[in-house]
Amino acid sequence: VQLQACGGGLVQAQGSLRLSCAASGRTVSLYTITWFRQAPGKERSFVATISGNGERTFYAESAEGRFTISRDNAKSTVFLQMNSLEPEDTAVYYCAAKLGQLFRPTYSSKSYSSWGQGTEFTVSS
Secondary structure: OEEEEEOOEEEEOOOOEEEEEEEEOOOHHHEEEEEEEEOOOOOOEEEEEEOOOOOOEEEOOOOOOOEEEEEEOOOOEEEEEEOOOOHHHOEEEEEEEEEOOOOOOOOOHHHOOEEOOOEEEEEEO
16 A cells, blocks of 8 residues: 655644544455654654544553544545644654554554655644
C-alpha cells in the first residue's frame, strides 16, 4: 500500500489541525494505520493508531484527549484531528501501514512496512 500524508502548516497554540493520510494500492481496510511524529533533534515517536475497520484506537499519552484518529475506508483515508495544539506538537508527522489486525499498539516504527512522505506543521506560541 502507498501512503501520502498532507495537512501540515502553521497554527497558533490552542488551535486545531486535521492531517490526512491517503492510501492507494491494496485494500486499505486490511491495514492498521498509525501516525508517528518526529520533532527536530528527536527520534520518531508513536502518536495514534487505528485498526483496519476503525473500531479500535490507541493513543500516546501526549495525544490522549486532544487528538482523534479516524478513517474512511470508502475513501481510503485516515485522519488525525488535533485540538488544543501546543508548541511541543511541532514536528513532521508520518502515517505508516502495517498489514493485519490491531490487538495491541505497535510502537516501534521498524514494524511498519509502508510510510507516507511526512507532513510538517509548526505550532506557534
